[in-house]
Amino acid sequence: MDWLERTAKLRQWSRNGTRAPHKPLLLLYALGRFQEDADGALRYSTVEEDLHRLLAEYGPPRKTTPAYPFHHLVSDGVWEVHTDRGPGSPGSGVRDLREAGAAGRLAPDLRAALRREPPLLGRIARLLLDLHFPPSLHGELCESVGLELEPTESERLSTVRRQRDRQMRERVLTAYEYRCAFCGYDGRIGAVPVGLEAAHVRWWAFGGPDDVENGLCLCSLHHKLFDKGVLGVGWGSPRSSEAESGGGHRILVSQRFVGHSPAAREHVTALAGRPLVGPQPGVRPVAAAHRDWHTSQVFHGEPRPVTAATPLQS
Template sequence: MDWIERIAGIRRWTRAGERAPHKPLLLLYVLGRFQHHGNQPIAFSAAEAELKRLLKEYGPARDTSPGYPFHHLTSDGLWLVNSTEGHGSPGSELGRLRETQAAGRLHPDLARALTEEPHLLARIARYLLDANFAPSLHADLCLMVGLDLETLETAETTATNGVAVRRDPAFREQVLMAYEYCCAFCAYDGWLDGTAVGLDAAHVRWWAFDGPDELANGLCLCVIHHKLFDKGVLGLTADRTVTVSARFVGRTAAARDMVLSLAGRPTREPQPGLEAVEAAHIEWHGRQVFRTPARNG
């Protein structure tokens, strides 16, 4: 059985293309538990707060109940839920999940495969990360769910329906060169022994959501602004000025200088003759990642 293919086919709630990483987040959480405790039942009452935090940190801006993935993942043949009412989930309503002492665990076939194939857990985790989240978020997300990053595959290759998909290794250098090795938001341009340090090639539309490895989808950003961009603290307007989420709070001078002062600032443009970020990718980031509303200044 190809478990990667099974996981790639999990059913998602959809509305106008909105991101819905609820089931992938639950699976990553469960894999972290499996890595350390095996396939012990996970009581909803014990997992609720952690799932809520994961959804808030890594899900879309709208609020989502942790009961939603805990219940609905059962429809994909990967996850079983039992309660005091017997076999089967009592539903996604929080009160019912608590009252019936609902608990979930991986399907025994998947748990057996994870035990028999030592590398399968890493492959599944890597697939879930690559298919649903920007690379700058992977390490923090794994730490939050308790997955050991050192066991994950390092090759930036994943499989979808049996077809290998590989990242373009030239993307980073293409983007950094276009922006002259300078952060498009803050103008940071550090070097060490002839090598640029602390600079990333950021995807505006995430690669996991059909964002191409092309200059028109890239920005050269310093590592802190890359992380804030992928977390939705920072965004872009159609005319490529920086937006700052009104939800962001920073009280120190460092936060004001590094983040709040960026509101309304034009981004650095690429070298003459090279493509700037396409409006369609900016619009995707604004809908799917940026935490609205934007500050007025």
């Protein structure tokens, strides 16, 4: 049985690029627990809080429940559920799972395969990460689910048909003249830029292309906050000259973000409503379709109202 192919084909609710990472998150969590206890089961009432936290932090902005993947992952052949009454899931309702004493774990054949071939666990985990989350979140997501993976894994996975364009980073950083589009940071050591990254607006895992219209040059801090939905990109009412330079785009800051320190105010909340540092003349800014996808699928909650803020100089 090809477990990588089965992992790549997890059935998920999908419509117009909507994120539904419920099953991948549960499977990553189960792999992490398998490393701790290969025979242990995950009682829903015990792990519900952990799964809620994962969905809140790495799932879609809309409200959701961990009961959904706990029940439905069974149909993908990688997960099994037992209750106090015997095998089989009682349903996808939270009350159903709690009252029946539902407990889940990796399917028997998958557990046997992981015992026979220990590197398979890392390959499955990396495939899930690559298919459903941006690289900036991989490390902390592994920590969140208790996964310990090898630092590097260079083998090519046949189930991932799209290959990333290695020139994407250089094209995006050049387009933005090696400055963070949110704060203007442009640090270097000698001639080498440091702390600057090319962020996909529409995530590569969700069909985002490797081109400049889907990219932003961001410092490491703002890249992470952008991928976590703290920061976003909106559209103001630009003058024609602003539109040509990308100045029509404005920075969104989530109302759910809380930070009381001067650093949090300066580097995050004070950005609300500021114009982006646009790309150099002749380069098209972020495409509306990619911007709108990020706003609906990644950005959390409503944006903070614009306060009197000093625009960044571009």
